[in-house]
Amino acid sequence: MNKKNVAILGATGAVGSRLIKCLEQSNIEVNEIKLLASKRSAGTTLKFNDQDVVVKEATPEEFDGIDLVLASAGGSVSKKFLPEAVKRGAVCVDNTSAFRMEEDVPLVIPEVNPDSLKDHHGIIANPNCSTIQMVLALNPIKEKYGLKQVIVSTYQAASGAGQSAINELKKDSQQYINGEKMDANIFPVKSDKPHYPLAFNLLPQIDVFEEDGYTHEEWKMIHETKKILLNDMNSKDIKVTATCVRVPVEIGHGEAVYFETDNQEPEISDLKNLISQGSGLVLEDDPKKCIYPQPINAAGKNDTFVGRLRKDEENPGNYHMWVVSDNLLKGAALNTVQIAEKLVEMKLV
Ligand code: 25A
Ligand code: L14
Numbered sequence: 001m002n003k004k005n006v007a008i009l010g011a012t013g014a015v016g017s018r019l020i021k022c023l024e025q026s027n028i029e030v031n032e033i034k035l036l037a038s039k040r041s042a043g044t045t046l047k048f049n050d051q052d053v054v055v056k057e058a059t060p061e062e063f064d065g066i067d068l069v070l071a072s073a074g075g076s077v078s079k080k081f082l083p084e085a086v087k088r089g090a091v092c093v094d095n096t097s098a099f100r101m102e103e104d105v106p107l108v109i110p111e112v113n114p115d116s117l118k119d120h121h122g123i124i125a126n127p128n129c130s131t132i133q134m135v136l137a138l139n140p141i142k143e144k145y146g147l148k149q150v151i152v153s154t155y156q157a158a159s160g161a162g163q164s165a166i167n168e169l170k171k172d173s174q175q176y177i178n179g180e181k182m183d184a185n186i187f188p189v190k191s192d193k194p195h196y197p198l199a200f201n202l203l204p205q206i207d208v209f210e211e212d213g214y215t216h217e218e219w220k221m222i223h224e225t226k227k228i229l230l231n232d233m234n235s236k237d238i239k240v241t242a243t244c245v246r247v248p249v250e251i252g253h254g255e256a257v258y259f260e261t262d263n264q265e266p267e268i269s270d271l272k273n274l275i276s277q278g279s280g281l282v283l284e285d286d287p288k289k290c291i292y293p294q295p296i297n298a299a300g301k302n303d304t305f306v307g308r309l310r311k312d313e314e315n316p317g318n319y320h321m322w323v324v325s326d327n328l329l330k331g332a333a334l335n336t337v338q339i340a341e342k343l344v345e346m347k348l349v
Pocket of ligand 1: 009010011012013014015016036037038039040041042057058072073074075077095096129159160161162163164165167327328331332
């Protein structure tokens with residue numbers, strides 16, 4: 001039978017709600033759908049297609065008979081439940097960072113490295129949202145001209161930190177305008193103090209700090225990029241470095257990507273051609289008409305938008321581009337469902 005029994009873990013979250021929509025729109029034939037969350041959401045009713053589905057509390061037994069799990073309930077929840085689901089015969093696509101760096105866990109962008117799915121052992125990891133949109137735009141350039149170095153600065157939306165983070169940004173914005181003291185309970189790291197307001201502000205910290213002064217978000221961008229493009233998280237073949245900044249935008253990450261090609265110096269028109277032919281990519285680059293990607297336009301769309309392509313005139317072979325995508329769609333739910341579609345297509349589930 002080709003129809004799959006599918007469970008969504010974290011179905012009530014900002015990513016979970018989009019997993020439901022993306023699954024509805026996918027070519028995966030769903031036999032049974034199970035929506036799982038924590039105890040506090042158990043009993044609420046959500047829609048899948050036109051069907052009412054009651055959310056259940058996640059327990060190991062809920063994965064009995066499930067073929068495919070799509071997970072986005074945070075790293076600790078994935079660590080607890082996904083091995084249980086695999087034991088019961090399911091294949092899991094995980095949107096958290098819990099398993100991304102394990103040797104036997106493929107880290108996949110379907111347009112870039114679908115073949116690595118063949119090596120899966122039950123868990124496939126969805127990369128970090130910032131990594132996905134950058135690597136999607138860089139991959140066609142790497143394939144044709146090679147890459148020596150990537151230097152990225154991110155402008156990341158509040159929604160990466162969940163629905164509660166969106167709520168706080170909106171409340172803080174109103175408080176700022178009213179001249180009131182702003183709430184600060186979520187940013188930069190929900191589970192860790194101190195907290196700072198994001199509205200009318202910039203926070204150069206996403207996730208916790210590492211010993212070397214980089215944040216974990218920056219560390220993830222560096223090592224996930226190497227794992228996806230070079231199949232080795234510590235490869236020296238492409239140098240990658242990152243600065244990740246939280247900005248007061250609701251949905252859609254922006255990235256200023258500076259990169260050096262390896263063996264040729266393409267013209268900007270060559271790079272524009274490559275981007276406009278790339279799967280999942282849309283070129284929005286017309287400086288004369290002030291056309292360039294913006295989060296407000298990318299929110300709700302499946303594509304990743306690229307613009308501001310230009311040469312570093314003083315360093316031949318070096319270029320700038322500006323990349324924007326909906327962090328909850330291609331950065332999370334859409335890529336997860338696209339991985340699941342590939343798994344079905346390749347008969348790996
Ligand atoms: O916010 P949480 O706690 O991380 O929860 C996220 C999802 O996981 C479920 C949870 O169910 C929700 O579906 N979950 C949490 N603990 C679980 C457990 N032990 C668990 N499932 C099983 N077992 P829930 O019932 O706890 O959440 C109910 C709804 O409440 C929202 N919410 C939470 N705090 C809120 C709030 N809403 C308003 N104000 C608050 N203070 C919560 O939505 C849910 O709808 P959410 O959007 O905050 O959850 C988003 C989480 O998704 C992860 N995430 C976001 N973007 C990405 C991402 N992960 C990877 N990549 C991304 N790009 C984050 O973990 C984010 O916190
Ligand atoms: O590693 O807070 O997938 O914006 C994605 C969202 C980490 C945190 C990941 C955020 C997360 C991030």
